[in-house]
Amino acid sequence: MFDYETLKLIWWLLVGALLIGFAIMDGHDMGVGALLPFVGKNDDERRVVINTVAPHWDGNQVWFITAGGAIFAAWPLVYATAFSGFYWAMMAVLWALFFRPVGFDYRSKVQNATWRNTWDWGLFIGGAIPPIIFGVAFGNLFLGVPFQFDDTLRSTYTGTFWALLNPFALLAGVLSLSMIVFQGANYLMIRTEGDIYKRVRTASFWSGALTFALFALAGFWLMKDIGGYAITSYIDGNALPDPLDKTVVKEVGAWMKNYSLYAWAKWVPITTFIAIVLGMLLSRLHKPGMAFIASSITCAGIIGTAGVSLFPFVMPSSSDPRSSLTIWDSASSQMTLGLMLGATVIFLPLIIVYTSWAYKVMSGKITTDFIKANDKSVY
Amino acid sequence: MISTELVDISRLQFAVTALYHFLFVPLTLGMTFMLVTMELTYLITSKQIYKDMVKFWGKLFGINFALGVTTGITMEFQFGTNWAYYSHYVGDIFGAPLAIEGLMAFFLESTFIGLFFFGWDKLSKGKHFMVTVFMAIGSNLSALWILIANGWMQNPVGSEFSFTTMRMEMSDFWAIVFNPVAQAKFVHTVSAGYVTASLFVLGISSYYILKGRDLEFAKRSFRMAAGFGFASALSVIVLGDESGYTVGEAQQTKLAAMEAMWHTEAAPAGFTLFAIPNEETQSNDYEISIPYVMGLIGTRSLTKTIPGIxxxxxxxxxxxxxxxxxxxxxxxxxxxxxxxxxxxxxxxxxxxxxxxxxxxxxxxxxxxxxxxxxxxxxxxTVPKVAPMFFGFRIMVVLGFGMLALFSLALLYSIKGTFFHKRWLLRWAVLFIPAPWIAMELGWVVAEYGRQPWSIYGVLPTHLSASSLTPANVYGSLAGFVTFYTVLLIIEMYLMLKYTRMGPSSLGTGRYHNENPAAA
Structure with a gap:
């Protein structure tokens, strides 16, 4: 069917697509969680906010689980190196995510203000912390991560957790959070009315503006100051993956190379900027549905820009550059990539169809009257 | 050299988080199909009480499900965080079923579970029933793929080692899917899940009957659980027994350890009912053995031998x-x-x-x-005999105890006298923890029994761990224990609260302690 090199490239696109799916779908309910304590001023209002995503958060979370599974299957070395290297960051994501299923399901099962308020802040943690950490992790990919392989391809991470919290990575973390809040606010505008609608509309504007500013700042910083990585040896995309079989150098501006190499590449960040502005404009014009599409394109554009800039790197190593992981030398076998492609081609369209149906069934504004009328059966 | 302390503490963390996750999975697997059965009855009879049954048992199912989801993510993360070399070495094979599980099963289950809870007024009866069916299929399919992955760890078929990439690579996907160990495990595990759910419903219904409340509701639930449970308990014992244990060396090693078979006996081997195994002398200090039985159930033949330790x-x-x-x-x-x-x-x-x-x-x-x-x-290369031998026997005894309970529950359901048999009802209440104990022991026998391997014969557990310091893993283990303890207390609190409230938690005004005028 496809040769090995093409499959490796397709899987780079598919992992990107799954991450984008995660940002759009799980992103909007994480955004809802991050906004929850601020846009819901009393219990009824908070229940309105929570119930906009009540039937969907669990399905959305599977984008995350599937993206993780796909990285495991398609890029085992990336999965192994990143998850063990970013050990405490991963634990923090995991523990923050703990608050979501129980927060959603348990919050309204007890009639007690302290109980409910505690879970609301739990949902806030579950919505705000993971995007920040993912952003920080992405930021560190640009800087390079201190790890190396031995002869048996066992990876050792030589940095500390605190080293991950450098200024550029923190900027990326805040960018990621503001993008997710932008997405969540636009979604909430579709599903709410009255006071909550007014508050999330304001949040949409300011998170959009912040996303724009931080995205521009990150790009500028990358161009001027951050040392990128470049492969200096011959790349054979069809070769059996061996990350130690190459040479890599570090140079300032290397992350901009793809933009001069491929004319279409610059359209990814340009589209992103346009989408942010359109999203802000559309939410001002009370067109939340269109604004949500614009912020979804924003999510795709920001992740896409990161992917295009890093290409073909996935996880560069700062301490031993030749150990860097690229899409050519961290992939699974040709058989596994082909098989997984087949599974994705069959199931992903089905998933999109039934997820859309689920949103259609549950569509419409959630109101405080609805919450009161269904006190025992909604969250 | 990899520190033994690091490997041991990583194993402990994996065992703690896996056993904990496994507290919630079986009930989910079984409850989804119980809910399908109840809703089908509602669809056919249009009686409100069956809809209330789906909703109430669904509520308890939801409380359990939330923790299943919470603790499930840990499992997916942990291969990468704590078993990085394992992930690299076998990700080419092991990752695929996990990813397919997400695409084929998790999405289905998780999308439809939302509609199951919130779609009652938005969907027709028939459509809602289909939603419940998809939810059940999704949850059971996810068990299939995870057990295909696990089955491959026990019996690594369809793969080859490549020295260039320094890892195992897939050579035959269908051999991995139709791995006999995986298939036997799947049938055994999901049946055990159905038993768990049946006993959960049977026990709680018995509690209501003993208290003399919500009788109509409880009786119907009891009868359904009795039938469902009897069929499932039979299937666990018949289909999930030791038939899988003759395939592959990992399973043979486990079989020898859990039967305390130090030497290969002339076929057909006897079944050791009870023994006191002695690791020092490599023999049993005391044993009661039934001739022929082990050879028969282990090999399904009179002539095949079962290798001894x-x-x-x-x-x-x-x-x-x-x-x-x-x-x-x-x-x-x-x-x-x-x-x-x-x-x-x-x-x-x-x-x-x-x-x-x-x-x-x-x-x-x-x-x-x-x-x-x-x-x-x-x-x-052979695990310690005593934990395997006794773990397996306690599991089996509990299994037969549950079969006996369900047989009598079904018998008296057919006779229509079960609600007068207070001893039977008390037995059902007391036995609620039994399937959990049996399932956890089953996990220990299967996974501890695979040691010293993470992939039998391919990759020792010792080499599988990430390059972390033990302090890191002590820290994360402490975090997991803290979170999981708090979460378990909260879950048990809600489970008991809603069990005590019973169907009155639906707020329909039709049940125990509800004042219809106020409702």
Missing amino acids: IEIKAKNRERIINGEIAVKALEALRKNKNDAAALVLFNGHKEDLGFGLLLKKYTEDVSAATPAMIQLAVDS
């Missing part, structure tokens, strides 16, 4: 010595891929590579392994 170890000694050569040849090949002599040597011994790697626990340079080290490696 001492014979298994003797064979493994040869494989370790062969494996030493494979490890040395591999090391040469990693330094120079074109080393023709090393390649010939490697190809001649690669079947035993994994056994050679066992020595890495004792020495960095396996060719310098002393006879004492080899002996340690040989002894490590």
Whole structure:
């Protein structure tokens, strides 16, 4: 069917697509969680906010689980190196995510203000912390991560957790959070009315503006100051993956190379900027549905820009550059990539169809009257 | 050298988080199909009480499900965070079923569970029923794929080692899917899940009947659980027994350990009802044995023998010595891929590579392994007999106890007198924890029984861990224990609260303690 090199490239696109799916779908309910304590001023209002995503958060979370599974299957070395290297960051994501299923399901099962308020802040943690950490992790990919392989391809991470919290990575973390809040606010505008609608509309504007500013700042910083990585040896995309079989150098501006190499590449960040502005404009014009599409394109554009800039790197190593992981030398076998492609081609369209149906069934504004009328059966 | 402390603490963390996750999974697997059955009855009869049953048992199911989801993410993360070398070494095979599980099963289950809870007023009766069906199929399919992954760890078929990429690579996907160990495990595990759900409903319904409340609701639930549970308990015992244990060496080693079979006996072997195993003397200090039975259930034949521990170890000694050569040849090949002599040597011994790697626990340079080290490696190839022997027996006793309970519950359901049999109702309440104990022991027998391997015969557990410091893992383990303890207390609190409220928690005004005027 496809040769090995093409499959490796397709899987780079598919992992990107799954991450984008995660940002759009799980992103909007994480955004809802991050906004929850601020846009819901009393219990009824908070229940309105929570119930906009009540039937969907669990399905959305599977984008995350599937993206993780796909990285495991398609890029085992990336999965192994990143998850063990970013050990405490991963634990923090995991523990923050703990608050979501129980927060959603348990919050309204007890009639007690302290109980409910505690879970609301739990949902806030579950919505705000993971995007920040993912952003920080992405930021560190640009800087390079201190790890190396031995002869048996066992990876050792030589940095500390605190080293991950450098200024550029923190900027990326805040960018990621503001993008997710932008997405969540636009979604909430579709599903709410009255006071909550007014508050999330304001949040949409300011998170959009912040996303724009931080995205521009990150790009500028990358161009001027951050040392990128470049492969200096011959790349054979069809070769059996061996990350130690190459040479890599570090140079300032290397992350901009793809933009001069491929004319279409610059359209990814340009589209992103346009989408942010359109999203802000559309939410001002009370067109939340269109604004949500614009912020979804924003999510795709920001992740896409990161992917295009890093290409073909996935996880560069700062301490031993030749150990860097690229899409050519961290992939699974040709058989596994082909098989997984087949599974994705069959199931992903089905998933999109039934997820859309689920949103259609549950569509419409959630109101405080609805919450009161269904006190025992909604969250 | 990898620190033994690091490996041990990583194993402990994996065991704690897996056993904890497994507290919630079986009930989910079984409850989804119980809910399908209840809703089908509602669809056919249009009686409100069946809809209330789906909603109330669904509420308890939801409380359980939330923690299943919470603790499930840990499992997916943990291969990467704590077992990085494992993830690299076998990700080409092991990752695929996990990813397919997400695409095929998790999405289905998780999308439709939302509609199950919130779609009652938005969907027609028929459509809502289909939603429940998809939810059940999704949850059970996810068990299929995770057990295909697990089955491959026990019996690694359809794959080959590549010295260039320094990992196992897939060679036959369908062999992995139709791995007999995986299929046997799937049937056994989901049936056990159905038993768990049945006993949960049976026990709680019995509690209501004993209290004399919500009788109509409880009786119907009891009868349904009795029928469902009887069929499932039978299936656990008949389909999930030791039939899978003759396939592959991992399973044979487990079988020998859990039957405390020190020596290969003439076929058909006897079944050891009870024994006091002695690791020192490699024999049983005391045993009661029933002739022929073990050979029959283990091999389904009168002539096949079942290998004993001492014979298994003797064979493994040869494989370790062969494996030493494979490890040395591999090391040469990693330094120079074109080393023709090393390649010939490697190809001649690669079947035993994994056994050679066992020595890495004792020495960095396996060719310098002393006879004492080899002996340690040989002894490590069979797990300790006592936990396997007793773990398995307690599980089996509980299994037969549950079968007896369900048989009587079904019998008296048919006779229509079960609600007068207070002893039966009390038994059902007392037995609620039984399936959980049995399932956790089953996990221990299956996974502890696979030691010292993470992938049997391929990759020792000792080499599978991430390059972390023990302090990191102590820290995260402390975090997990704290979170999980708090979450369990909260979950139990809600479970008990809603069990006590019973169907009145639906707020329909039709049930115990509800004032219809106020409702």
